[in-house]
Each structure stands twice: as C-alpha cells, then as structure tokens.
Amino acid sequence: MSGHKLSLVVNGERVEADVPSNRLLSEFLRDDLALTGTKRGCETGVCGACSVLVDGDVVKSCLSLAVQMNGREITTVEGLGRVGALHPLQQQFMEKGGLQCGYCTPGFLMAAVDLLKRNPNPDDAEIREGLSGNLCRCTGYQGIVDAIRSTAEAGHGA
Amino acid sequence: MHSFEFMEPTTLAEALRLLATHEDDACVFAGGTALLLAMRQRMMVPEIVVSLGRLHDLRTIGWTPAGGLRIGALARHGDVARSELVQQHYPMLAGVAAGLANPQVRNQATIGGNLCYADPATDPPSCLIAMGAEVTIAGPDGERRIPMRTFSVDFFTTALEPGEILTGILLPPPDPQRLGHYRRHLRTAAEHRPVANVALTARRVGSAWDEVRLVVGAATPSPQSMTRAEAYLAGRAITLDVAAEAASLVAEELAPISDGRGDAAFRRQVVRAATRRIVAEAAGLDWKETAA
CATH class of the missing domain: 3.30.390.50 (CO dehydrogenase flavoprotein, C-terminal domain)
Structure with missing residues (x-):
C-alpha cells in the first residue's frame, strides 16, 4: 500500500530507503540491503536467528517492521567484525566450538553482545538466561556458553 | 503479510483522533511483538495500524513517595526490569519483568501492549492485580482510571472501549508491611x-x-x-x-x-x-x- 521514507544508520552508515509498511526488518536487511548475515529461521519470534541490535538493544528483526526503524541505529553481524579483524566474541566462538552449521550464530553473537554490555562478568546461569531467546540445534549450547564466558574473562565484556 | 497503512501520530490527541476516524479498521501498535504475529497469521487484518512509537511521554517511569509509581504504557519490559525505581520500591514487579519471555522480546514488547493484548499466557496482569495496580485510559472524552482487576475481562478481552488507549499503570506507594x-x-x-x-x-x-x-x-x-x-x-x-x-x-x-x-x-x-x-x-x- 503506502511507501514510507526511512532514514536510519546501519552498521555505522547512513541509509535512506523507501519501504512498504508491511516490510519486516529482517526482510529489509536481507533483501533490500543484502545484509544476509542476519538469518530468517522460524519467523515467529522463537529461534532468535534474526537477532540484531537496535540502538544497542538486541531485538528480533522478524518481530519488527522496517518502518519502526526511522531514525534508529542498527547493528547486524556484518557490523561486528570483519575477516582479519574479528570481534572478540567471534574469535571465541571459533576457538571454543561455539558453532557447527553456523545458521544460528549471528543471532547468538548479537544476543551475547547485548548480554555482555549489561553484565560484563556473567556467571553461567546468567549467560544461559541471556541466550534464552536463541535456539541452536548443533552445539548443545556448551561451546557457546564457554565462548561467552572466556570473552568476559578476557575483559572484553564491557 | 497483508498491506496496511502505518500511521505514526506524535501526540496522544492525534492518536485518539485517528482511532475515532477509522474505528474498526484501525488497531493500535505498541511494541508489535504479539500484533505482528497475529497479523502474519491473519488472525488480525487491520487496514490502519496506528503506531504509538512516537509518543515518547508514554515511555517514562516516575515515582513519588506520596503518589507511588507511574509506568507509562509504552515502557518496555526491559525498561521496567532495569528501572532502579522499580527494583528499589517494587522488587516483585522488577522480578516478573526480568523473567518475561526472553531478552529480545523484553527489549521490544511494552507493558501496556501486554495488558491490552490480554493473552492469558503471560505474567504482568496477575502480578499487577495482586499489587493493587490501577490503569489510566485515554479516550475521546478524557481520561479515566480503573483498577487493574477490572481491566482484564476475559480471554483476549479488556475493559478498553473502542477508540480508547491505555496510557499508564499506577501502583500505590510501597507499604513496608x-x-x-x-x-x-x-x-x-x-x-x-x-x-x-x-x-x-x-x-x-x-x-x-x-x-x-x-x-x-x-x-x-x-x-x-x-x-x-x-x-x-x-x-x-x-x-x-x-x-x-x-x-x-x-x-x-x-x-x-x-x-x-x-x-x-x-x-x-x-x-x-x-x-x-x-x-x-x-x-x-x-x-x-x-x-x-
């Protein structure tokens, strides 16, 4: 129906776009901006694969409309680190076996960023609670918990 | 998802006017986490979606010793859980808010949206009723204030009349006893x-x-x-x-x-x-x- 002019910042870059009102944020990121690191999993708010940061807070992009993002700042996994300059969490996910197929990993990384921002030294129970909006069917979660704990222990929590 | 008009009023008066104009064709959108699922499953197919996202005044949490706590309807569950005022004076509510759903949803979903959607499978309504909460409701004829226990009426049904908007939740001053x-x-x-x-x-x-x-x-x-x-x-x-x-x-x-x-x-x-x-x-x- 109606198009909406959108002005926002994605991974540090200003983006101007024209989106229909029924465009989900997950669709906008993947299909309009080609930021395919953000995954579509269940698309019903359960799996967390589509998690991104909006103004620093982790949210599920399948439960958000693109039009809600006018004036906001979004960070996707592409904004976290690059090959050769990985984010400490990405490095630890590799070293601790925090992933296998990798589909859920971007969502877990974004949830972990939010968790460590609020609680730089979480215990294992707090880590697991912080990941309660994300599903992984490969790792059994232990490698993910280990990766986040070791990131925090290395002082990268804040 | 079906097509709809997305409207973002910047004042409560404008939001109330939009609801009055569009009547049953319109629905109110707060955090959106529940509504988007309902719309994508075609359980709800509003032609007009009136977002309250720009009504920033409805997002605040305020406290006075004599008046108690006022939570704006658009405060997110995470805002309630992390509020020092809530943690200090109403730890039961802070605990409930901190355990709702999951971190992502707590960063999106609002306490007012939760109460208005009236899905039984949730925590805030029973908690707030036991705490003696009241709610404030804005409508075409001004604001009214009712006990939370009369706001939750039935399965997905509240005491909201057509054209009304929930604006806040009031909790009495904490009683140390x-x-x-x-x-x-x-x-x-x-x-x-x-x-x-x-x-x-x-x-x-x-x-x-x-x-x-x-x-x-x-x-x-x-x-x-x-x-x-x-x-x-x-x-x-x-x-x-x-x-x-x-x-x-x-x-x-x-x-x-x-x-x-x-x-x-x-x-x-x-x-x-x-x-x-x-x-x-x-x-x-x-x-x-x-x-x-």
Whole structure:
C-alpha cells in the first residue's frame, strides 16, 4: 500500500530507503540491503536467528517492521567484525566450538553482545538466561556458553 | 503479510483522533511483538495500524513517595526490569519483568501492549492485580482510571472501549508491611509462556496477615482473584497446614482452561502446588518439609 521514507544508520552508515509498511526488518536487511548475515529461521519470534541490535538493544528483526526503524541505529553481524579483524566474541566462538552449521550464530553473537554490555562478568546461569531467546540445534549450547564466558574473562565484556 | 497503512501520530490527541476516524479498521501498535504475529497469521487484518512509537511521554517511569509509581504504557519490559525505581520500591514487579519471555522480546514488547493484548499466557496482569495496580485510559472524552482487576475481562478481552488507549499503570506507594511473592510455572524450562502463575501480596500484622490478595493467572481466561483463600488466610497464623488448606480452597475455586499446553486437571494441580509453596514461602516456611 503506502511507501514510507526511512532514514536510519546501519552498521555505522547512513541509509535512506523507501519501504512498504508491511516490510519486516529482517526482510529489509536481507533483501533490500543484502545484509544476509542476519538469518530468517522460524519467523515467529522463537529461534532468535534474526537477532540484531537496535540502538544497542538486541531485538528480533522478524518481530519488527522496517518502518519502526526511522531514525534508529542498527547493528547486524556484518557490523561486528570483519575477516582479519574479528570481534572478540567471534574469535571465541571459533576457538571454543561455539558453532557447527553456523545458521544460528549471528543471532547468538548479537544476543551475547547485548548480554555482555549489561553484565560484563556473567556467571553461567546468567549467560544461559541471556541466550534464552536463541535456539541452536548443533552445539548443545556448551561451546557457546564457554565462548561467552572466556570473552568476559578476557575483559572484553564491557 | 497483508498491506496496511502505518500511521505514526506524535501526540496522544492525534492518536485518539485517528482511532475515532477509522474505528474498526484501525488497531493500535505498541511494541508489535504479539500484533505482528497475529497479523502474519491473519488472525488480525487491520487496514490502519496506528503506531504509538512516537509518543515518547508514554515511555517514562516516575515515582513519588506520596503518589507511588507511574509506568507509562509504552515502557518496555526491559525498561521496567532495569528501572532502579522499580527494583528499589517494587522488587516483585522488577522480578516478573526480568523473567518475561526472553531478552529480545523484553527489549521490544511494552507493558501496556501486554495488558491490552490480554493473552492469558503471560505474567504482568496477575502480578499487577495482586499489587493493587490501577490503569489510566485515554479516550475521546478524557481520561479515566480503573483498577487493574477490572481491566482484564476475559480471554483476549479488556475493559478498553473502542477508540480508547491505555496510557499508564499506577501502583500505590510501597507499604513496608506488605509482602509480595510471585511464582510462575512453565511447561518446560525452554518455554517462554507460563501455563500457570500465582501472585500473592498481604499486609503483615504481627504474625498474621490481612488484606490478602491471591491472584492466579495464565491458568484461566483472565486473572482470577482467589477470594475464598484470601478470606481464609486473613487473620490466621500461617503454618504449612494452613498453606495446604489455602491451596485446596484455590483448587476448588479455580476454573482452569484446557489447551494444547495443559488440560484443566493439570493446571489445577500446578496451581494447587504453587499456592501451597507461595503461601509457605511468604511466611518464611520451607514448603519442602511436607513434600510428599
């Protein structure tokens, strides 16, 4: 129906776009901006694969409309680190076996960023609670918990 | 998802005008986490979506010693959980907000949206009723204020009239003599929605309680005050036997729902156990002592 002019910042870059009102944020990121690191999993708010940061807070992009993002700042996994300059969490996910197929990993990384921002030294129970909006069917979660704990222990929590 | 007009009023008056103009074609959008799912499943197909996202005044949480707490309807669950005011003066509510759904949803979903959607499988309504909350509602003819216990009417039904918008939640000033406890039961630890919850507040008078509020949520179409158990508990010294008797009264009075997540008999037993435990816990007793 109606198009909406959108002005926002994605991974540090200003983006101007024209989106229909029924465009989900997950669709906008993947299909309009080609930021395919953000995954579509269940698309019903359960799996967390589509998690991104909006103004620093982790949210599920399948439960958000693109039009809600006018004036906001979004960070996707592409904004976290690059090959050769990985984010400490990405490095630890590799070293601790925090992933296998990798589909859920971007969502877990974004949830972990939010968790460590609020609680730089979480215990294992707090880590697991912080990941309660994300599903992984490969790792059994232990490698993910280990990766986040070791990131925090290395002082990268804040 | 179907096409719709997305409108973002910048004042409450403008939002109320849009609702009055578009009547049944319009629906109010707060955090959107529940509404978007309903729209994508075509359970709701509004032509006009009126977003309250720009009504920043409705997002604030304020407290005065004499007036108590006012939570703007658009405060997110995470805002409520992390609010120092709420943590300090209303720890029961802070705890409930911190355990809702999951971190992502707590960063998106609003307390007002939660109350207006009136999905029974949630925690804030029973908690707020037990805390003696009131809500403020804006409409074409001004603002009205009603007790939270009359706001939750039925399954997905509230006391909101067409064209009205929930604006805030009011909690009375904290009473140091009033105790507050909350228990929620999930079918599995990985689930985000309770199958039953129990909220209890009461004023301590010596070794007994009065003004007891015992409210069951999620197990019924809308939160239910357990009036027989409330009356029974008032003025009585609380022992494990008293807790067990209160639990039996609740199990008798309760009219639980049956659904795919649990039938009525299961929910009745869960609520019975939860009631015995919460009463014992609130009286400083170890409910495990008589676990059988």
